[in-house]
Amino acid sequence: KDHLIKLKGTLINPLVIEEILTHCSDIEEYQIVLKRANEGDSFSPEKMVLCVASQTEDTESLKRFLEREVKRAVDITPEIEIVPKEAIFDPDRSMKAVRLIDLRHASS
Secondary structure: OOOOEEEOOEEEOHHHHHHHHHOOOOEEEEEEEEEEOOOOOOOOOEEEEEEEEEOOOOHHHHHHHHHHHHHHHHOOOOEEEEOOHHHHOOOOOOOOOOOEEEOOOOOO
16 A cells, blocks of 8 residues: 555556566666656646666567556556666666656646
8 A cells, every 4th residue: 555656546556567677578777757748737647657778679569568568557558768777777876776756746
């Protein structure tokens, strides 16, 4: 119960998503970002973006796989962004990667 997050009116457990991401051998690093479709507009629809550092050249197949598996697990289709590993975790800046970022209530 402590881990549940409400997104688009649905309670989701981000640990379920993290389990999918950690068990995918094509993913080197990942981050789950919750934000608004139009940043700064508190009435804008919410969305989930999975930032993924991929170890495969076939990123389109990876995107389709993640969209399908996350949709099946939490009933929300995420946007997938393929990013460099350093964009998610840079050991020079932090000792630990931040896996979940919630920007929905951030003011601009």
